[in-house]
Each structure stands twice: as C-alpha cells, then as structure tokens.
C-alpha cells in the first residue's frame with residue numbers, strides 16, 4: 001500500500017495544471033471562487049473548452065468520448081480543477097443521464113444524445129421529484145399513457161434544477177398503476193420544447209433561481225424516447241442515484257474551500273490579531289480539515305474498489321452524508337469568519353456587470369449565499385435521513 | 399420567586415401578539431421588507447399609539463415605567479412576526495442609552511420623541527476590523543473649540559437609514575482597544591460630513607456603512623462621561639443582547655410549531671413523516687432546545703438590571719444558549735421541511751436567516767463562551 005503518486009501520475013497532474021492555467025477563463029474562476037451561481041452561458045463556455053480538449057466527460061468509456069483515465073487520474077483531474085476554481089459542469093447530462101444512455105440506451109439514442117452532451121450543446125434536467133413524492137420517490141404519479149407512436153404525459157414535477165436551462169429532461173413516469181409502485185415506472189427522455197410543458201421558477205432562500213416546477217399537460221413524447229424497457233425505470237434511476245452520491249461528496253471542492261477559509265480567517269482581525277490565532281476558531285477549522293481527510297481516504301478506498309470493477313455500492317451513502325455535512329460546516333465557518341459582514345446581502349451583487357465596491361470584504365456575501373443554498377445538500381440527492389436508512393438496511397441489515 | 403406577568407404585562411403581551419397575528423402575517427412582512435424603507439411608518443405610528451415605544455422608559459422621562467420583562471414581551475412577539483420596524487436600535491439600544499445615561503436636557507429632547515414615534519435612532523458601535531470588541535475603535539473625536547470633530551467608519555449600523563439621530567462610539571483618547579478613552583456622541587443623522595451607504599441584509603432588515611468625515615458636534619452631544627463610556631456601551635449591548643435573545647425565542651417558537659405541524663401532515667411512504675422515529679427524536683431535540691432557549695432568555699432578562707459582572711455573565715450564558723438552540727432549530731426546521739424548507743416562499747427560511755444573524759449580533763457563540771469562561 002502506498003499513498004504517493006507515481007511519476008506518471010505526477011506528470012499527468014502537471015499536464016492538467018498547465019491546461020487549466022492556459023485555458024480556464026479567469027472571470028469564470030473568480031465567479032466560482034466567489035460562491036455564486038453561474039449563468040448557463042458560463043457553464044456552457046467551460047464545457048466547450050473542456051470538450052475541445054476531449055476532457056468534458058473523464059469517467060465515460062472511451063468509445064463514447066471518455067478519456068480512458070484511471071480512477072486516480074480522474075481524482076487528480078478533479079483536484080486540479082477545484083484548485084483552479086474551475087466551474088462545476090452541469091451534472092445532469094454528463095454525470096447522470098449520459099451513463100444511463102450509454103449503459104441502457106439504444107444505438108440510436110446513443111448516437112443522438114451523447115455527442116451534444118459531451119460538447120455542452122444540450123443541457124439536461126432531472127425530472128424525478130414531485131410534490132407528493134420526494135423521499136418516497138416510487139410513489140410518483142406523473143402518468144405516461146401509450147397512444148399510437150407516442151406516450152402522452154400528464155403530471156407535475158418539482159425542484160427540477162436547471163429546468164429553465166434545459167433542452168431535455170430525463171423523467172420518471174408511471175406507465176403502469178398495477179403491482180408494486182417501483183414496477184410501473186419508466187424512464188423517458190422529454191424534449192423541453194414540447195407543447196404542453198410549462199416551467200415555473202422557484203426562488204430559494206439565498207434569493208437565487210436554480211430550481212423549478214415543471215407542469216405536463218398532454219405532452220406527446222415519441223415512444224423511441226423510452227430508455228430500455230417499459231416498467232424498468234426504477235432500476236435505471238437507482239443506477240444513476242449511485243453516481244450522484246459519489247459526486248455530492250465534493251472532496252476536491254471542500255479541500256479548496258478550507259484553504260479559502262484559512263486565507264479569509266487569516267485576513268480577518270480579532271483584537272488586532274488574525275482570527276486564525278483564536279484557539280476555538282482554529283480548532284474548528286482543524287476539525288473540519290480532519291473530517292475532510294477521513295472523507296477523502298474513504299472516497300479513495302471506494303475509488304480503489306471501483307477500480308477493481310465494483311460499481312458504487314451503498315457505501316456511497318457514507319460519502320454523501322459526510323460530504324454534505326462537511327460542506328455545511330465549512331460554509332458555516334466562512335460565514336462566522338466575517339462577523340457582522342455576514343449581514344449585508346444584495347442580490348445585484350451576483351449579477352454580471354455589477355462593479356460597485358463590495359460592502360465589507362469581497363468574500364463575505366458569497367459565503368452567505370453558499371451557506372444558505374448549501375442547506376439543500378443534506379436534502380437533495382436522497383436526504384441524509386434516507387441515506388442513513390440505506391446504510392442501516394443495505395449494509396448493516398437492520 | 400415569581401414567574402408571573404403583572405396584569406399590565408399580560409395586557410401588553412396580548413396586544414402585541416394580537417397585532418402580529420392579525421396585521422403582521424408573513425406576506426405582509428415580506429412586502430414590508432421589500433419596500434423602500436424596509437418597514438412601515440404607519441406601523442411605527444401604531445406602536446407609538448399603543449404605547450409600545452414607551453413601555454421600557456421611566457415615567458419621569460415620559461415613558462410608562464416598565465422594565466426588561468416588558469421589553470422581553472415585545473421582542474418575543476416581534477420575533478414571531480420577524481418585525482422589521484427599528485424597535486431594537488431605536489428603543490432598546492439608543493433609547494436605553496439615553497434614558498440610563500443622558501443628561502436631563504438630552505432625555506427631555508429625545509425620550510418623549512421616541513415615545514411619540516417621531517424620532518428613530520441607531521447605535522453605531524461596530525467597526526470594520528473590530529469584530530465584537532467594543533473598544534476596538536479607530537473612529538476618533540477630537541476636542542475642538544467647545545465641541546468635538548469626529549472621523550471614522552462605523553460598520554453595519556442597523557436602522558441608520560431612518561435614524562434622525564445616531565449614537566456613535568469614538569476615541570477621545572487612549573489607544574485602539576484601550577478601555578479608557580472611549581466616548582459616546584449623539585450625532586444628527588443628516589449632520590454635515592456624515593455619509594451612509596445603505597443596504598439590505600440577509601434577514602430582511604436595513605443597515606448602513608456610516609462614514610464620518612470631520613463631523614462637528616457641540617459639547618452637548620456627549621453622552622455619558624468623556625473617555626469613560628466603555629462600560630455604558632457594554633451595558634447597552636447587554637440590554638440589546640437580552641432583547642434579541644427574546645426575539646430569537648419568538649422566532650424559534652414559530653419554527654418549532656411549523657415543523658411540528660409539518661411532521662403531522664406531510665405524508666411519505668404512506669404515513670405522516672412524524673411517524674419516523676428518527677424525525678420524532680429530532681423534533682424532540684428542537685422542542686428541548688426551544689425550552690432551554692426560553693429559560694435562558696428569561697434568566698438573562700431577570701438579571702440584566704443587576705450589577706455589571708452578574709449582568710454580563712448572565713447575558714453571555716443566555717447568548718451562548720440562544721446561539722446553539724437557534725442554530726439547531728433553524729437548521730433542522732429547514733431540513734425537516736425537505737425541499738419546501740429551501741424556498742423563499744415558505745416562512746421557514748426567513749426565520750432561519752434571522753436566527754443565523756442573531757447568532758452573530760452582539761457577539762457570536764464563541765465570543766460569549768470565551769467571555770463567560772474568562773469571567
């Protein structure tokens with residue numbers, strides 16, 4: 001066993017670092033560092049740059065446009081991206097539906113959907129949750145009824161992130177009301193420009209717009225947009241949730257945020273000295289850093305077993321739980337570091353073209369925005385309560 | 399020992415709570431918070447009419463002779479409504495300072511006008527790099543002729559935009575962070591050389607960066623002893639802290655009740671989510687946290703008139719409890735509401751944000767824990 005990187009891996013890191021230094025637009029890096037939501041065009045721009053290099057979907061199999069990197073290389077890549085404050089790409093195409101399509105989709109579906117996901121040309125959204133079906137996802141009611149060559153979809157999705165950006169939605173629909181609820185669910189790809197779809201914004205507590213309600217009123221979806229078999233949607237959805245959980249751990253980003261926290265706390269004054277000299281504050285930063293190490297080692301172990309050919313199992317719930325808790329701890333400390341300047345909060349600050357002096361230190365408001373929006377990380381992607389249920393049942397057999 | 403309200407206090411509580419219930423629902427509050435002033439001047443006039451602006455001032459000064467318990471009653475109810483009117487800066491902080499330490503002339507000039515609702519005030523005590531240290535002052539006041547010339551930058555002054563007068567802490571002597579050499583001045587909101595940058599805060603209030611550039615005041619603007627005002631400031635901040643502890647208790651009560659109700663009504667897996675034991679225990683911890691917070695807010699309220707050492711210790715203890723409880727109740731309320739808790743539309747997020755800011759206000763949990771331990 002060994003924790004050091006090989007020479008090849010070091011060289012790889014250098015290559016990635018040089019690419020980022022040359023190609024990552026600094027305005028995007030500053031926005032990411034500042035902690036505010038990016039515009040669609042920001043994300044698309046970075047996606048195009050990565051795609052031009054062939055790096056937009058490192059985890060995909062090479063035949064579909066992946067990089068063929070080892071898990072360790074992917075880990076290094078993520079770490080370098082976070083370190084350079086590269087924007088997070090939209091996960092719905094690249095990390096979620098893409099793998100479902102190349103794993104369960106038809107050849108036509110692969111040819112049609114995968115290339116524009118890679119290039120960042122099409123944006124996707126995830127239509128799972130409904131007003132009455134959050135944690136109990138299998139109870140979902142959005143109906144798809146077969147009519148000739150189409151499904152006719154009626155229902156109501158909620159919390160759909162980036163639905164207002166999306167060209168396509170991957171959607172769980174009920175095609176059968178008999179039997180166990182899981183059995184009647186199918187996985188449909190829906191064109192967001194179809195007649196009968198209405199997208200309504202939901203503003204979250206940080207004042208931003210990233211989630212939506214989506215209403216379906218007799219929306220016609222061609223049968224060829226069904227993934228795999230009718231009634232098998234639950235299986236595909238679960239496959240995908242495993243992917244989402246490893247993603248949510250966000251080790252590299254948390255590492256970078258802790259470095260940022262130390263810099264900020266170093267600049268903040270308390271009794272004329274740096275806040276980092278305050279023992280209680282410093283100890284809590286240290287605690288966060290130790291949690292991060294535990295998370296990182298745990299995810300590296302899980303990566304290693306993935307390398308050995310095992311897909312993400314219920315252990316990914318550990319990563320989701322601890323990763324989201326850690327994000328919240330860090331953003332809480334970031335907010336705490338700025339003292340009274342946690343208060344000022346003007347949404348215009350986050351708009352392109354805003355060029356007034358910040359109120360207080362320039363990092364203060366972004367920290368609050370992250371802190372507020374970050375409350376969602378223990379709720380989405382299967383809430384932390386549900387993750388604990390998964391571990392209790394699937395791993396511990398309780 | 400007596401935990402009962404007097405009949406006047408009961409009436410006060412009924413009237414404030416009724417106002418919150420009937421006239422300060424969440425939609426109304428949202429509109430007010432988004433308006434130009436960030437609050438309603440009509441409400442302010444109503445507060446005056448109902449006597450709430452005067453309850454804590456002595457009858458001699460033109461008030462109604464109440465005390466900390468009366469302030470607690472008002473603030474707790476205001477916490478339930480997330481009231482944005484500048485009661486804390488005007489009545490509790492600035493009004494309290496003037497009533498306790500003002501000259502007869504200052505009291506006669508200011509208190510009746512506060513009570514009548516004609517004068518709003520703010521207290522500019524914090525500075526950009528001072529964090530929670532009340533003596534960490536770079537703002538200076540230099541004796542000049544019969545009066546003083548004040549220059550400096552005061553940070554995050556709540557209620558400054560609507561304040562006719564702002565009480566400013568400044569150094570007349572000593573070094574940064576010395577206990578001696580701190581003085582207080584009552585400065586007109588529109589004084590020459592005073593400028594403001596006003597902004598909204600995350601909890602729906604209004605605050606300002608206040609810059610003083612050679613602002614001239616007369617000797618009659620000095621509040622309390624020249625060079626010896628730090629104890630007065632500490633006392634004022636303690637009164638303010640006790641008041642926001644009560645406000646936090648009100649806010650926690652709303653979150654507690656809303657979450658309790660949600661657990662009973664929200665259905666998942668064919669049953670109310672309150673049937674899941676893990677959520678029951680979480681709710682129980684919210685309940686316990688609320689009860690502890692209420693106990694400690696009351697304890698500090700009943701000790702805030704005591705000698706400084708007792709007062710400060712009690713206040714720090716209460717603030718630590720409120721910080722911890724407020725954080726737990728706020729965060730868990732969001733969590734147990736799932737996606738709904740993340741929406742701007744539901745009231746839960748706004749209460750969570752106010753509790754988050756109350757934790758910072760007048761010194762955060764770390765600060766008060768250190769202060770308590772060092773005493």
Ligand SMILES: Cc1cc2nc3c(=O)[nH]c(=O)nc-3n(C[C@H](O)[C@H](O)[C@H](O)COP(=O)(O)OP(=O)(O)OC[C@H]3O[C@@H](n4cnc5c(N)ncnc54)[C@H](O)[C@@H]3O)c2cc1C
Nearest residue numbers: 126128129134135159161376380381383385733734736737
């Ligand atoms: C910012 C944000 C973005 C999102 N993006 C998307 C998206 O793009 N696409 C999408 O489909 N969905 C999305 N979601 C929805 C998210 O997946 C759901 O919010 C989540 O599954 C919880 O469902 P709910 O909100 O209905 O809460 P509920 O399921 O009603 O849960 C309420 C509370 O009860 C707890 N609970 C429920 N059941 C149990 C149980 N059995 N045991 C213990 N505790 C339980 C929950 O943990 C939670 O604390 C997003 C949500 C948020 C907040």
